[in-house]
Amino acid sequence: WNEKEQFSRRYVKFNLAELVRIATQATGSMSCVEVQKLPEGNFNKVFLLTMNDGKEVVAKLPNPNAGLQYFTTAS
Numbered sequence: 001w002n003e004k005e006q007f008s009r010r011y012v013k014f015n016l017a018e019l020v021r022i023a024t025q026a027t028g029s030m031s032c033v034e035v036q037k038l039p040e041g042n043f044n045k046v047f048l049l050t051m052n053d054g055k056e057v058v059a060k061l062p063n064p065n066a067g068l069q070y071f072t073t074a075s
Contacts (some may be wrong), residue, residue: 010063012045023049023057043067 020032029051038058040046043066049057 009065012061012063014061019047019059020049023059024051027051027053027055027057029053029055 016035020035024030024032031052032049033052034048034050036048036050038046038048040060043063045061045063047059047061049059051057
């Protein structure tokens with residue numbers, strides 16, 4: 001199965017602090033109080049960001065193995 005290769009195909013490098021900053025700005029909230037990684041299978045990294053005022057943002061980051069960018073969901 002070659003676990004190391006499978007994980008490398010799904011690796012996505014991104015800046016979590018910048019994602020939080022953009023989500024906070026987009027909602028007009030003062031701060032993000034919690035970030036949870038949600039299960040989404042092999043094709044996306046999905047995060048639930050909860051703001052200080054109760055607003056929630058779902059951010060989806062497509063994995064490289066998800067297929068053509070045109071057909072994937074981006075945050």
